[in-house]
Each structure stands twice: as structure tokens, then as C-alpha cells.
Amino acid sequence: MEPSIHTSGRAKTIRSWVLLYFDSLYSWAFYKTSNKESAEDLVQETFLVALKSFDQFEGKSTPKSWLFGILRHKITDYHRQKYKDPSIAILTTIENGSDALFDKLFNVHGEWNPGESPQPWQEETVHLLDDPDFNTTLQDCMKKLPLKWFSAVQLKFLEEKKPEQVCQELGVTPTNYWQIIHRAKLQLRKCLQINWFNG
Template sequence: MENFKKMLIALRPDILRFAKIQLRDDTLAEDMVQDTLATAIDKFQQFRGDAVLKTWIITILKNKITDYFRSRKNISSLEELQEENAAIDAQYNQCFDESDHWLSSASPNHWGETPEEFSHRQAFFRTLENCLQGLPEDTAQIFYLREIMGMEVEEICNNFNITKENCYVILHRARNGLRKCLQHRWFDLND
């Protein structure tokens, strides 16, 4: 059991970072991580080792976050995010020519390279997390749930009380907002 607790302590920074991106509330993220770790310790006997420990812990945290979103009463609607979404849309529209073809000048300079090719890989991921923080709250949460946690669109729609079409629009805007942010905060600085 002591070895298990030490492994949990080692995983804590990763799961805390995950919770902070999802919840955008450091105190709530801390509480959620503490609750997750306590649950993991309580359910230690249920961990069969079929999955990597980190995957098992993240699954517990994911379920707690999902339960939190389901219980949340005041979920922002897409309309409340119109101003931020309009700005992301305007930036996105500048990436295409008159015939709706992608402008090569709109592509990030180093997009073809993988982050591992950069000598400062950790800095890249910190920049990505900062860019996620710069997105509207629901946009970042929905993007993270879909693209990083792999949650199905239908489940996200149920959690946020939005239509599939709204979900796809939000994901589209998130990707473009992240592209712009990464270009400005990472790729332009690392030329």
C-alpha cells in the first residue's frame, strides 16, 4: 500500500494539471484531485493492473469531472460566448482565400514538425496549456473532453446541454483559437 501511495504522489502533478485545464478553478481542481486520490486509495483492491495506473487514476478523475459538469446548474450557453467566438471565427476566416482554399501563409511555420523535434518540448506543452486557458471556458472544456479525454460528442452534448452542431462549432473554434495562439506564442518565437 505504501508503494501505491508513492506512485499516486508521483502522478499528482499530471492529474492536477489535467483538472486545472478542465475546471479553470485551482481550488476546485485541488479538491477534485484530492477526492480522486482518496477514492483511488479506497479502491486500491479494485485496481487489477489491466490498465496503466495513470490511466486508471485519470479515469477516476474524468468521472468526477463529468459528474461535476452534470450537476452544474449554470452552464454557459453558446450565445453567452458570442463575442469570443466571433473573434475566433474572424481569425479563422482570414486563413482562406476568396475561393475558400487554405492560405499557406496561415499555416503555422513549423506545423509539420512534431513537438518532440523541438529541444524545449516541455515549454511547448506549457504553451499549449496556456493557450487552452486563453479559450473561453466552455470551449476549452469541450475541446479537452473530446480531443484529450476522448469523450464521445453525444456525451459532451448531454453534459453541456448543447446540440451536436453546436458542439462541432465549438470544437472547430477551439482548434482555430489554439492554432492562432500557438502560432503567436510558440512558432513565431521559435523561428
């Protein structure tokens, strides 16, 4: 009798957490994946893990923090699998063709071409990540990155992985990693300049 009571209480608690935290978790998952179905699946998986490992929740953190910790792991696994699955195409450019952008931005001496140097952005840009429309534009720009670049940016800036961890997960050398990050940032900045700041 005791186990069923325990299980029932656990399920009741998880159901209350679903009502309280689903929207926050979903918003975060959608921001990380830009995919409605994937975000919903990740949040559902998060609650399933929480139900199965409920005994590990010791109350040292808030339920919300604990759930977000589970979700972060799920999102990391999602991007790792996405990178390893060549059938998932998120690209509108190919990696080898990305040099065209680099050539457009810089001359043979590595200097900015006329009219291509970064323009200063307004001070309120520090709060742009709170703007849903900007986040949509940012995600659209990220989808235009080559797959390896996209994964590197996700892992470094959104998952806050250390460079050596990103290198290990993507199977690249430190030199290649920094080149990828540098070129990805240039392409993202150019895309945002066109589609947001000059839009």
C-alpha cells in the same frame, strides 16, 4: 477486531500508493486543469475514493491504472461543473467576438487570406506533448477559447469523449459541435503559431 485490522491494512496500502503515485497523478491532473490547487484537490479526492472503495479493487489492473481511472472521472466532473458554473471565468475573449478571428483568417469565399494559411510544422512536433513548456503554452492558448469551445476541446481530445457524448454534456447540436471544434482548432493553431512556433 477484524474490521479495524482490515481498515488499518487498507489505509496502509493507500498511504504506500500516495508515496508511489502522487506525483504522476498530480502531473496529469495539472495538465488537464492548468490549476495547481484544483490538481491537488482532484488527486486528494482520488485517494479518498480509493480508500472508500478499496474492496472494489480486484487486482485485475495495476494500482496505478485503477487510480488513474478514478482520477479521469474526477477530472470529467471538474470540467462539467466548471462549464455549468458561470461565475468561473477563464475567457480572455467572448464567444460572439470570435468571428473576428474567423474573418481575419478567411475571405468572403472561405479561402485563406494571404499570410494566414497554416504553415507546416517541424517533424519533432509529434513529441511536443512531452515538453512541459509547450504544454504551458497550449494551456494558455486554450484559456483564450470561449468557455464552450474550451469544454468541447477538453472533452473531445483530452477526455476522449465521443461526439454524441460531448453534444449531450454541452447541450449543443451535432452541427454546432463540429463548428465549435473547427473554429477552436483554428484559433488554437493560430495561437500556437504565434506563441510557440514563431516565438
